[in-house]
Amino acid sequence: MSRIIVISNRVAMPSNGSAGSQGGLAVAIAAALKEYRGMWFGWSGESTSEYTGAISIARADDVTTATIDLEEQDVEEYYNGYANKTLWPLFHYRLDLVEFDRAFGAGYARVNQRFADAVTPLIEPDDLVWIHDYHLIPLARELRARGLKNRIGFFLHTPWPPARLLATLPHHEELVECLMTYDLIGFQTEDWLDSFRSYIIGMAGGSGSDGVFSAYGRSARAGVFPIGIDADAFIAAAHGPQADAAHARIVHSIAGRKMIVGVDRLDYSKGIEDRFLAYERFLSDHPEWIGNTFLLQIAPPTRAGIGSYQDIRERLDAQSGRINGAFADVDWVPLRYVNRAYPRGELAGIYRAAAAALVTPLRDGMNLVAKEYVAAQDPDDPGVLILSKFAGAATQMTAALLVNPFDGHEVMEAMHQALTMPLAERQGRWQELFEGVQRDDVLAWRECYIAALQDTAEPVAATA
Secondary structure (H helix, E strand, C coil): CCCEEEEEEECCCCCCCCHHHCCHHHHHHHHHHCCCCEEEEEEEEEEECCCCCCCEEEEECCEEEEEEEEEHHHHHHHHHHHHHHHHHHHHCCCHHHCCCCHHHHHHHHHHHHHHHHHHHHHCCCCCEEEEECHHHCCHHHHHHHCCCCCCEEEECCCCCCCHHHHCCCCCHHHHHHHHCCCCEEEECCHHHHHHHHHHHHHCCCCEEECCEEEECCEEEEEEECCCCCCHHHHHHHHCCHHHHHHHHHHHHHHCCCEEEEEECCCCHHHCHHHHHHHHHHHHHHCHHHCCCEEEEEECCCCCCCCHHHHHHHHHHHHHHHHHHHHHCECCECCEEEECCCCCHHHHHHHHHHCCEEEECCCCECCCCHHHHHHHHCCCCCCCEEEEECCEHHHHCCCCCEEECCCCHHHHHHHHHHHHHCCHHHHHHHHHHHHHHHHHCCHHHHHHHHHHHHHCCCCCCCCEC
C-alpha cells in the first residue's frame, strides 16, 4: 500500500481529547492518517526572524508530522495577507472584505515554493500526495517543477466562488491553471464543482464532462467528496466521563429552561451577527419564551491580527450586551456569549444538553459542527438541528430545519418550531440525520477520495 503524504497550511494534531477545539481539517486529517503509513507536513505555526528551512519531525497519536517555521514576513504576507485577507473572503462571497496587495501575492508564491523545497526530499516515488485547502493551491505546480511525478490530489475545504466573482481576483487565471496541475481536485458539494466547471468552460475556454476537465494544455479529474466527522470517536466521546460531567453542569445551569446552542469560530462567514439579530427578534415576537430559554454562543477567537476579525468581535460584543440589557432579568440572561474553545468531550456534553442548535453560516464548505451536534444527541430525547441552506452539509442533512440565514424571520420561526417540536418528530428527524452522519463519516470520505486518486490514469496530469 502506498504511503500518504498530507500537506496543509498548519499541522495541528488533536490530543488528550481536545479535538473539539480543533478545526475540522485537523480532526479529519488526523483520523485519516491513523490507519495509513505516511506523514503530515505543514507550517508549525511558529515564526522566526530568518527562514532556515529546518524540518522538525515528531510522532503523536500514531501520526508522523513534519513542520517548518516561517519568517514573520511570510506569516504577514502569505497567511494573514493572501490566504486570509484575499482568498478567504473571496471564496466566501465577501468581495467587500477582499484586500488585494501585490506583496500578499508574492508572499503566497514564496511560501508555496518553500513548502515544495522542504517536502520534496521527504516524498518517496510511490507516495500519494494529498494537498489541502486554499493556502496551497500552487503547491503541485511547484512540486512538478522539482521533478515530482507522483499522483497529487487537492481537496478544497471551503466553497469555490462563482466564475464572475473569481474573475475579480488579479491573476485569477494563474490560480486556476495551478489547480489543473493536480491529478484530482476535490470539492465538498456539487455547487462548488459547478462553479469550477463554469470557470473552466466559460472563462478558460476549456472543457469538462464526466469528471474530466481540460484547460491550459492540461487535463485533471475533479469530483465531489463531502467530508464527515470521525463519527465513532465522537459518539464515544459523547458518552464519556468528560461529556457526562459537562452535561450535568449545563443541565444544572439551564434550570429547567430550553437551551439553544451555537458553536463557531469567530468569523464573519459564520453568520453570528445575523443569528443574534434573529434571536433578538424571536424574543420580541415570542415573549412566552422570555425567561424560558437562552442562547449559548461559543465563539473562539481566530485570526485576531486581521482587522475584519477585530471588527466582528467588537460588533458581537456590542450586540450581545444590547440584547442582554434589553431582555435580561435578575435571575436570567437570554444570551451567553463565550469567547473560548472547549475540548471535544465537553462540547459533546454541551450539545447533548441543547434543545436546538443554530448552525447558520452565510457560506460554508461543509460545517462539521452540524454533524457533531447530531452525533452527540440522546436518542430518547434528541435536540433539533437548524441548519443554513448555504452550508455544504445542507445537501446531506435534509432532515434538519433548513433556513436562509439572511432571513431573520425564517430563522426566528425555525427556533420556535424547534423548541415546540413534538418528541416523535424530533426522534424521526434525528434518526435520519444520525444514520447519515454514521454512513458519510470521515473514513468514508478518506476511502472515497484516496481510491479516486489511486485510480487516476496517469501519475502526472496528462498534457493535452
